[in-house]
Amino acid sequence: MDILVVLEDNRGSLHRMSKEAIAGAQKMGGSISALAIGVNADAMAGELSGVDITEVITINHDLVSSYNADGYSDVVSQVIKSESPKTIVAGHSYQTRDFMPRVSAKLDIPFIPDIISMDDGIVKQVLNAKLNALVTTSADQVILSFQSAMFSEEAMVTGSCLARSIEVNLDSSIVRSEAEDPFQEDAGDVDLESAELIVSIGRGIEKEENIQMAFDLAKVLGAEVSASRPVVDSGWVEPFRQVGSSGQTISPKLYFSLGISGAIQHVVGMKGSKNILAINKDPDAPIFEIADYAVVGDLLDIIPKLIEALQTEKDL
Amino acid sequence: MKIAVLVKQVPGSETALPILGNHKWIDEEQVSFVMNPPDNFAIEEALLIKERTGDGEVVIVSMGPTRVQKVIREGLAKGADRGIHLEEDGQIQTDPLSIAKSISSILMDENFDLVLTGLQSDDTGMGQTGVLIGEMLGMSTGTLAMETDVQDSAIRVKRELESGWFQWVKLPLPASISIQSGLNTPRYPSLRGIMGAKKKEIKVVSPSDHQTDAILQSIDKVFVPQTSKQTEMIEGNADSAVTRIIEILKSELKVL
Numbered sequence: 219m220d221i222l223v224v225l226e227d228n229r230g231s232l233h234r235m236s237k238e239a240i241a242g243a244q245k246m247g248g249s250i251s252a253l254a255i256g257v258n259a260d261a262m263a264g265e266l267s268g269v270d271i272t273e274v275i276t277i278n279h280d281l282v283s284s285y286n287a288d289g290y291s292d293v294v295s296q297v298i299k300s301e302s303p304k305t306i307v308a309g310h311s312y313q314t315r316d317f318m319p320r321v322s323a324k325l326d327i328p329f330i331p332d333i334i335s336m337d338d339g340i341v342k343q344v345l346n347a348k349l350n351a352l353v354t355t356s357a358d359q360v361i362l363s364f365q366s367a368m369f370s371e372e373a374m375v376t377g378s379c380l381a382r383s384i385e386v387n388l389d390s391s392i393v394r395s396e397a398e399d400p401f402q403e404d405a406g407d408v409d410l411e412s413a414e415l416i417v418s419i420g421r422g423i424e425k426e427e428n429i430q431m432a433f434d435l436a437k438v439l440g441a442e443v444s445a446s447r448p449v450v451d452s453g454w455v456e457p458f459r460q461v462g463s464s465g466q467t468i469s470p471k472l473y474f475s476l477g478i479s480g481a482i483q484h485v486v487g488m489k490g491s492k493n494i495l496a497i498n499k500d501p502d503a504p505i506f507e508i509a510d511y512a513v514v515g516d517l518l519d520i521i522p523k524l525i526e527a528l529q530t531e532k533d534l
Numbered sequence: 535m536k537i538a539v540l541v542k543q544v545p546g547s548e549t550a551l552p553i554l555g556n557h558k559w560i561d562e563e564q565v566s567f568v569m570n571p572p573d574n575f576a577i578e579e580a581l582l583i584k585e586r587t588g589d590g591e592v593v594i595v596s597m598g599p600t601r602v603q604k605v606i607r608e609g610l611a612k613g614a615d616r617g618i619h620l621e622e623d624g625q626i627q628t629d630p631l632s633i634a635k636s637i638s639s640i641l642m643d644e645n646f647d648l649v650l651t652g653l654q655s656d657d658t659g660m661g662q663t664g665v666l667i668g669e670m671l672g673m674s675t676g677t678l679a680m681e682t683d684v685q686d687s688a689i690r691v692k693r694e695l696e697s698g699w700f701q702w703v704k705l706p707l708p709a710s711i712s713i714q715s716g717l718n719t720p721r722y723p724s725l726r727g728i729m730g731a732k733k734k735e736i737k738v739v740s741p742s743d744h745q746t747d748a749i750l751q752s753i754d755k756v757f758v759p760q761t762s763k764q765t766e767m768i769e770g771n772a773d774s775a776v777t778r779i780i781e782i783l784k785s786e787l788k789v790l
Contacts (some may be wrong), residue, residue, distance in 0.1 A: 256751055286703075287675055312696050316677045319630070319662035322668035328631055328750040329662060344658050344756060345560070351658075352755040360751075393675045396704040399697055440790070451716040458698055464678075466697055469624055470787055482659075493787055495779070501769075507761045511768060511782055517707075519772040520779075527776050528783075531790060 219272070220248030222303035224294055226313055227258045227285070230399075232265045234467075235364070237371035242364050244375050246336060251275055252379075253297055255290060257283040263381045270377025275301075283389045285313060288393045291320035296386050298325060298463055303359070310363035312463075314437025322361055329361040333367055347482040347504055366467060366486045406458030409444060415441035416470045418461060418488070422446045422477015422498060422517055429454050431521050432476055438528045441474065446484045460523060462487040475516045480505030497521075535590035535684065537580045537648040538641060540664060541609060543602040544657040557755045559625070569605045570714050572652025574720040576713040580650050581613050581721070583684055591615045595641070597633060603736060610731035611723030617736035620744050628658050629749045631788075634666035636744040642671060648689065649710040651665040653678060658753070668710030676705050677712040 221243045226233035236252075243250045248273040254262040255310065259276035282289040298306060298321070306321075308314045310332045322329035330353050333467050335341040340362065344351045398516055410416065413425045417436040423429060429449075445455040447462055461468055462484040469490035476497055478484060481504070488494075496509040497517045506512040513520065545551060545560065546568040552561045582594045589746055594609035596602045597620035608616035627633050641649065649671075651664030668675035671780065681692035690704045694714050705711070723731070768778050784790045 291669070312678060312694065315642075315661055316665070316675075316693075318674060319665035320669040322631060322662065323634065323666045326631065326750075328629065330751055331661060332659060339754075342659070343759075344753070345545060345658050346547060349553070349560070349756045349761075350552055350759045351753045352757075353751055355751040356755045357750045394706050395676070398702040398704075400699045400701040402698050403700060405696075439783075447716070460698070464694055464696070470788055472783075495782065497775075501767075506765060507759065508763060509765050510763065511779075512765050513768045513771070513775050513779065515772060515775050521773050523772055523776045524779055527780055528790070531780065531784070 219301050219303045221246060221250045221305045221307060222298065222301060223250060223252040224306065224308040224314075225252050225254045225262050226309065226311055227256050227262060228263065230258055232262045232373060233309060233311060235311050235366055236480075237374055238269065238367065238369040239307050239309045240266065241369040241371060241373040242336070245369065245373070246272065246305070251301065251303070253277070253294065255282050255293055256285065260381075266379060266484055268376050269379060270375040271379045273380040273382050276381060276383045279386055279388055281390060281393050284397070286393055286397055287317040287320060289304030289388065290317045291324060292388060292392050293386050294321050295324045296360070297384075298327070304459055306359070306361040309449055310365050314363050318361060318363065319437055319531050324407075327359045328355050328357050329363070330355065331363045332365050333362055334365050343482055347485070354391050364461070367490050372521055404456065404458055406456055408458055410442055410444055410459065410461065410466050410468050413442035413468070414471045415439055416444050416468060416473050417441045418473060418475045418478060419443065419445040419449050419455060420476060421446065422479070423449065424477075424518070426452070426454045428518060431525070434525050435521055438525055438532065439474070444468070446478050446481070451461075475505060476521065478505050479503050480507070535583060535587045535646065536646050537579045537583060537590065537594070537650060538593045538595050538642070538644070538646045539576050539609065539614065540637065540649065540651045540667075541577065541594055541596045541605050542570040542655045542657070543605045544566045544570045547656070553756055559753065559756060564733060567601060569608055570652055570655050570657075570673050572654060572656075572713070572715045574652075575715050575718055576650040576652045577614065578680060578718045578720040579679075579713050580648070582649070582718060583682060587684055593618060593644070593646075595637065596620070597637060598626060603650065606736055607731050608723065610734045611727040612721055616734055619736055619738045621738055621740055623741055626672070627749070628660075628749045628753050630660045630662050630666055631776070632746050634663050634670060635746045637663070638650055638667050638670040640739055640744055641667065647706075647707045649673065649708075651710070651712045652744065653712050653714055664710050664712045668761060671708070671709045671710070673710045674705040675710050676703055676713045676783055679711050680714050680717050682711070688725050
């Protein structure tokens with residue numbers, strides 16, 4: 219086995235980033251096995267039955283029927299020990315961040331997280347995404363996690379694969395944590411994922427009073443409103459509008475960002491947008507690196523005039 | 535409750551980042567450093583837990599060259615009780631496993647009930663050191679805590695999942711927990727705190743007393759990202775920007 223892809227159960231179906239990890243593993247080449255753990259292991263294996271990899275290994279044990287870091291890190295470590303993959307890959311999800319370091323520590327295998335490219339060696343972003351770093355390892359085995367959207371799930375090569383169920387020995391003493399059921403605080407009634415046009419608010423909006431301006435712009439454009447984390451944390455916009463690693467991942471036709479600097483935690487949630495138009499005072503704002511149109515200026519001057527001009531356009 | 539907070543000193547978000555001639559890292563001589571922003575939330579949470587439980591000790595732990603004593607002092611000024619500085623000479627270490635082994639070797643005899651970290655560092659962004667140390671010291675682990683609730687021999691944490699989901703997890707002590715940014719409002723040090731911090735102890739551990747030989751991953755080269763995207767820069771006054779934006783929306787993107 220060259221590559222072991224550790225899959226993630228996203229409430230009954232395969233996590234998007236697990237599919238991206240499969241696509242990434244296929245691009246790397248070699249024999250690929252995927253590992254599905256838990257009560258939905260067979261369903262996850264089923265989702266991959268038409269994909270060109272060697273096999274899906276399924277494990278269902280009472281102690282790992284649902285996710286917990288103690289059990290998962292033990293099970294994944296056992297599989298790595300018995301199957302000896304050279305590379306272990308996963309999506310850089312919150313769950314991966316929660317248990318994969320423990321696998322790394324148990325087995326003394328380095329974990330290189332949040333990779334953005336494998337084309338010319340292993341590359342990750344450093345210093346708030348202002349620089350990239352080429353990371354090398356001297357170890358025989360390595361654990362990698364891919365940044366969201368580094369690979370596209372559509373790039374998964376079709377074919378066929380086998381399913382193999384394996385047994386693991388787990389002592390009940392290893393699971394020390396007690397998890398309650400996951401919950402959503404305020405789901406809201408906004409569907410950002412299917413919105414064609416999105417106006418997104420960042421810290422550059424400066425004050426709560428200015429938020430209305432963004433909603434007015436969205437209204438005249440027929441767009442939905444989203445926001446970056448600092449704006450949500452300030453309580454100016456509801457949490458269900460948050461885009462980024464802790465919020466939603468979206469890919470609208472137009473992402474119109476107002477005063478968003480482009481911190482990496484935000485960018486991972488919107489970099490798949492077809493067109494990005496960004497307004498920011500700072501000509502060096504990282505958002506401009508990924509923007510198609512970069513408007514350098516004060517949004518508090520520009521937006522009222524833009525709303526007026528759009529209104530005139532509409533009335534014509 | 536005995537709490538260790540692991541903090542890191544990192545380049546500030548506004549600082550220039552000149553790359554060294556050998557391309558291995560940035561020229562730290564020309565960089566201004568700050569407390570890693572997520573670590574402020576971990577320090578605050580530790581101080582809040584100490585205040586809520588009514589007794590205990592908060593210890594600020596940092597690894598790096600002499601300059602990192604500044605952030606340890608900052609934690610002490612906010613109310614932490616003492617500091618531990620794992621000294622590094624030469625090139626700073628970026629291998630999380632080796633860093634975690636160093637820190638674990640020093641924390642082992644201290645028998646902390648809690649180890650708190652920020653969610654990740656703004657410099658290398660490896661986001662794993664706290665969890666590695668938790669595993670190495672046989673602690674339970676939890677990440678991205680949005681709320682903490684200390685009980686007798688356990689801590690309940692509200693973990694942030696993705697897409698607006700959360701989950702409460704009860705972890706027996708000792709535990710290592712990473713703190714999500716934004717869960718509290720970090721305090722500023724008071725003048726009295728700043729004066730008092732000067733008298734608090736910072737134990738310095740020399741490199742030979744904590745460093746490990748086996749370095750399994752390293753940064754070979756840093757470089758400025760090349761964007762593949764053609765970005766049109768629109769500068770000038772608000773009126774000309776508005777004219778151009780209307781044109782883009784209408785003729786190029788056809789969304790009007």
